[in-house]
Amino acid sequence: MLDFMDTEAINMKIAVLSGKGGTGKTLVSVNLAAVAKKSTYIDCDVEEPNGHLFLKPEEILEETISVKIPMVNNELCSGCRKCVDFCKFNALASIKNKLIVFEDVCHSCGGCILVCPQKALTEKEKVIGKIQKGISGEVTVWTGILNTGEATGIPIIKKLLANNASVEQLTFIDCPPGSACIVMESIKDADYCVLVAEPTLFGVHNLNMVYELVKLFNKPFGVVLNKCLEEENPAERFCLEKNIKILGRIPFDNDLGTLNSNSEIVINKNEKYRELFSSLLDTVIEEVQHKTIANS
Amino acid sequence: MLILSGKGGTGKTTIASAFIKLSNAKAYADCDIDAPNLHLVTGWNSQVKKTDYYGLPKAEINLELCNNCGQCRQNCRFDAIKSDPDYKVDPFACEGCGVCEYVCPVGAITLKPAVAGELMLYSDEEKVFSTAQLKMGSGTSGMLVSEVKKQMRSSAGKVELAIIDGSPGIGCPVIASLSGVDMVLIVAEPSISGISDMEHIINTAAKFGTKTAVCINKYDTNIENTEKIEEYCKKQRLSYIGKIPFDSNAVKAINNGQTIVDIDCTSGSAVKEVYHKTINLLFEKDSD
Numbered sequence: 001m002l003d004f005m006d007t008e009a010i011n012m013k014i015a016v017l018s019g020k021g022g023t024g025k026t027l028v029s030v031n032l033a034a035v036a037k038k039s040t041y042i043d044c045d046v047e048e049p050n051g052h053l054f055l056k057p058e059e060i061l062e063e064t065i066s067v068k069i070p071m072v073n074n075e076l077c078s079g080c081r082k083c084v085d086f087c088k089f090n091a092l093a094s095i096k097n098k099l100i101v102f103e104d105v106c107h108s109c110g111g112c113i114l115v116c117p118q119k120a121l122t123e124k125e126k127v128i129g130k131i132q133k134g135i136s137g138e139v140t141v142w143t144g145i146l147n148t149g150e151a152t153g154i155p156i157i158k159k160l161l162a163n164n165a166s167v168e169q170l171t172f173i174d175c176p177p178g179s180a181c182i183v184m185e186s187i188k189d190a191d192y193c194v195l196v197a198e199p200t201l202f203g204v205h206n207l208n209m210v211y212e213l214v215k216l217f218n219k220p221f222g223v224v225l226n227k228c229l230e231e232e233n234p235a236e237r238f239c240l241e242k243n244i245k246i247l248g249r250i251p252f253d254n255d256l257g258t259l260n261s262n263s264e265i266v267i268n269k270n271e272k273y274r275e276l277f278s279s280l281l282d283t284v285i286e287e288v289q290h291k292t293i294a295n296s
Numbered sequence: 297m298l299i300l301s302g303k304g305g306t307g308k309t310t311i312a313s314a315f316i317k318l319s320n321a322k323a324y325a326d327c328d329i330d331a332p333n334l335h336l337v338t339g340w341n342s343q344v345k346k347t348d349y350y351g352l353p354k355a356e357i358n359l360e361l362c363n364n365c366g367q368c369r370q371n372c373r374f375d376a377i378k379s380d381p382d383y384k385v386d387p388f389a390c391e392g393c394g395v396c397e398y399v400c401p402v403g404a405i406t407l408k409p410a411v412a413g414e415l416m417l418y419s420d421e422e423k424v425f426s427t428a429q430l431k432m433g434s435g436t437s438g439m440l441v442s443e444v445k446k447q448m449r450s451s452a453g454k455v456e457l458a459i460i461d462g463s464p465g466i467g468c469p470v471i472a473s474l475s476g477v478d479m480v481l482i483v484a485e486p487s488i489s490g491i492s493d494m495e496h497i498i499n500t501a502a503k504f505g506t507k508t509a510v511c512i513n514k515y516d517t518n519i520e521n522t523e524k525i526e527e528y529c530k531k532q533r534l535s536y537i538g539k540i541p542f543d544s545n546a547v548k549a550i551n552n553g554q555t556i557v558d559i560d561c562t563s564g565s566a567v568k569e570v571y572h573k574t575i576n577l578l579f580e581k582d583s584d
Contacts, residue, residue: 019331021304021464026489047465048302048496050489088352088393104471109373109393148499151438151468177304177464178330181435184388201551202309202333209331213432229544234551254517261487261518 011168012288015190015219019206021177023198024226024250027260029174030054031277032284034265036170038138042160044186045176046129046144046153053263057134057141065144065156066125067108072099076120083112083121104151129156131163140169157185165189170285179213187214192288193221194247197235204234211242220291222247224280245287248280297459297578298327298477300501302493304464306485307513310546312461313337313555314567319575321459323452326427327441327473328463329413335427337555340418349428349440351412352392355385361404368396368405388433413440417447424452438468445476457578466500474500479507479578481537485514486521494525498534508534509577511570515539537573540566 016029026043030051033041043051070083070092079097091106092099103126113121129146144160146153153176164171175186187193193214197207207223214221222245225235229252239246250256256273259266267274299312309326312334316324326334355376357368362383369377376389377396385396387410397405413430426448428440441463448458460477463469474480480501484494494510501508510529515522522539529536543563546556556564 020333021301021306021331022485023305047467048489048493050303050492053488053492086394086398107391107393109391109395110371111393111395111398114371114395114398146467148466148496149471149503151471153467179432180330180430180437181388181433182467184433198305199551200547201336201553205333205336206331209432216432229547231548257517261485261490261521263488 010170010285012191012285013171013173013189014192014194014284014288015173015175015187016194016196017175017183017187017210018177018196019179019210020198020203023196023203025177025196026050026054026174027226027266028194028196028224029172030265031267031273032281033139033172034137035267035274035277035281038169040140040142040164040167040169040171041174042142042164042171043174044144044157044160045174046146046156047176049143049145051174052132052134052141052143054265055136055139055141057132057136060132060134062130062132064127064130065159066127067155068110068123069103069106069108069126070101070112070121071124072101073120073122074098076118078118078120080117082115082117086111086115104149129153131156131160152182154182154185157182161186161189179209183210183213184217187217187219190219192284192291193219194284195221195223196226197223198227199225199229199233199235201234204238207235207238211244220288222284222287224248224250226250227252247283247287248276250276297457297479297481297574298462298473299460299481299483300462300470300473300497301464301483301485302466302497303485303490306483306490307540308483309333309337309461310550310556311483311511311513311540311567311570312459314557314564315459315571315574317555317557318568318571319457319459321457322423322455323448323458324423324425324460325444325448325458326461327444327469328461329428329430329437329440329444329469330463332427332429334461335416335418335425337550337553338425339553340425342418342420345417345419347415347417348411349413349415349443350409351434351439352410353407354387354390354392354410355394355396355405356408357383357385358404358406359383361402363402363404365401367399367401371395371399391435415440415443415447417451419451424448426451438472441469441472442475445473466496470497470500474504474506477506479509481574482508482510484510484512484525486512486518486525488521491521491525491528495528498532509537509574510534511537512539514542516541535577537577538566538570540570
């Protein structure tokens with residue numbers, strides 16, 4: 001059992017992702033972090049961060065995250081429209097010779113500042129969200145939070161991961177759903193990816209997408225089957241067909257569902273699940289070590 | 297009408313597919329372009345019309361012209377330019393802003409069009425279904441969402457009711473899907489995470505001033521939290537239009553490619569009730 005293993009000496013980053021939402025990414029990542037004891041948990045689902053609801057971190061330190069947005073000095077602006085023509089994101093418009101910045105669609109590339117011949121544009125900081133660091137038992141909890149109405153949380157994820165780049169500890173990265181740019185950013189630094197799948201046709205369809213994503217990025221990975229019922233499991237069939245390592249199975253269970261819906265860490269409430277997540281962690285660590293050796 | 301949830305996996309697509317069946321909707325769309333699923337249960341066999349979707353272009357460096365000055369890398373805000381030792385653009389990080397092309401003193405960089413996804417259109421004499429799949433790791437998802445809606449509108453013409461299945465979260469695809477809709481139906485889940493996410497999405501929708509209603513899915517998995525959501529809706533004066541029980545038949549229906557109103561089951565009859573209330577709300581004249 002892992003309880004007797006020295007997890008402190010283990011330094012690896014494990015990303016948990018799923019494609020489809022609601023398959024159990026947060027369930028898996030918070031419980032793995034809790035069972036590993038000394039570990040770091042990073043919630044990269046900045047649009048809807050939930051890990052902190054489970055781990056209930058204390059001693060929270062906060063840092064706001066901002067991006068750079070252009071600001072125009074209308075006295076210097078000659079109305080040449082060079083910036084408007086340059087901006088690929090249509091974040092600038094010149095209306096009645098007055099320059100208007102649409103902050104929500106600005107990607108902060110800085111191009112308009114470069115092209116302005118009058119130096120009429122400068123940059124200001126615009127807060128888009130924040131990151132929080134807290135402690136829950138022996139788990140260090142990092143949470144990224146995007147403000148509502150903001151389009152992209154990527155700068156927040158970048159900051160979260162940059163802050164943890166040199167942390168030599170078992171680290172779990174709870175990813176956002178999907179397989180778009182934001183997920184890619186989250187798994188970039190991961191040593192291993194855990195894909196969580198549910199036994200529905202939807203689950204398989206989205207599992208296939210993240211499967212393609214981790215293959216594209218050449219990340220070693222395995223699958224956790226969640227919400228397993230007695231009946232035939234299309235996600236399991238998918239894994240067998242593609243020869244994907246199944247790391248563990250979590251049954252569909254009302255007790256587990258209730259604990260989890262009340263934001264409890266199930267391993268602290270139920271011995272059966274402590275064992276399940278403990279052996280899942282064992283399997284994951286073995287896999288990572290195996291894969292790292294195989295790749296080196 | 298748009299269906300959203302904040303949190304994933306609360307049952308947006310399950311409910312959207314039931315609504316489409318019940319209303320016999322002439323036009324519908326799947327705006328969860330990052331993980332689309334609606335096509336799996338809407339039973340289209342006809343030929344699908346696929347169109348490549350070009351997002352923003354990506355930069356490319358011509359190494360024969362490049363003089364390794366490093367200007368592009370210094371000015372790129374997205375860390376998209378690597379040098380090992382030749383200068384190279386990371387296509388996944390590049391957002392196509394054109395700064396590198398502008399700063400390059402020797403004209404070695406050009407922006408090339410790049411396929412960022414695929415638009416799909418299913419249609420017959422009666423109805424149209426518009427959906428898309430974003431290419432893996434692509435950005436510009438909000439723009440593709442707008443394209444999906446545009447495609448639906450242009451091929452369906454004027455219809456009374458269009459049902460749009462949204463994506464989880466509160467970011468650009470959700471914001472893009474919100475523009476121009478008359479009503480948002482939020483599918484909430486009675487978990488603490490579900491409630492937290494529901495509040496986020498309600499706040500996001502409120503910024504757009506869109507009429508919002510809430511229903512609870514899998515309500516019996518946690519009665520206490522269900523009551524909390526009902527309480528919250530009352531306090532926020534949101535239209536609360538019913539709850540749907542957890543039903544293992546729903547999983548079976550979906551896995552057979554059916555909607556939950558195709559079979560006789562408890563969740564199916566509950567969703568019918570939610571549907572009728574939604575339609576009444578959608579078409580009622582604003583009283584204030």
